[in-house]
Amino acid sequence: MKVLAGMILACFLLAGCATQTQELRITPYMAQSYTPSQMCLIYYRTQSPVIMEEIQRRGMFSESQRRLIRESKVARFMSEDAVRCAWGExxxxxxxxxxxxxxxxxxxxxxxxxxxxxxxxxxxxxxxxxx
Known part of the structure; x- marks a missing residue:
């Protein structure tokens, strides 16, 4: 499963495989296999509600930080992963x-x-x- 998750992440980040007519569907099962950094990069690229739900389920960020991430904003005291979620690499x-x-x-x-x-x-x- 980790190999599949890595391949999907590589597809998103390197090849830009999502198009207007073909979009990768991220399932909760897939989201559970991602590392925090992977989830943040995928969230930045896709704004996937499934990824945000997994971020919340894991308790990665406070509600105020999740709000900032959804608004693509960065603030003092945010972690590196939170900044990746909001602004990417x-x-x-x-x-x-x-x-x-x-x-x-x-x-x-x-x-x-x-x-x-x-x-x-x-x-x-x-x-x-x-x-």
Whole structure:
């Protein structure tokens, strides 16, 4: 089953297999086999209510974070997976290691005329958002 789930995820992320006439139907059984990161990437691409129900069933995020994800918004204290659910994978990840610890900067630049968005993480949680 994990192989099937991986193949479906690869189809979504690499080949863009969903079209207007052919759409992959995600079942609750399929959703149960996904890792949290896989579920978030699939949710970002499909906005699947089945995936959101599985996220809720697992207790992955608070109700306020699920609301932000459904609205494609990011806020301080969200986890990396919650940001992936809301905005997808970043275009670039910059890591800084200093005496204070490790921080990450996720860069989102979705189109040539869009402003770049920067999300800063410490200990896996959003600490700042810059646009």
């Amino acid at each position: 970043p275009d670039q990840i910059n890591t800084t290691i200093s005496a204070a610890g490790r921080t990450e900067q996720w860069v989102y630049h979705r189109c040539p005329t869009c402003k770049m968005q920067f999300i800063y993480f410490e200990l896996g949680k959003v600490t700042a958002i810059q646009s």
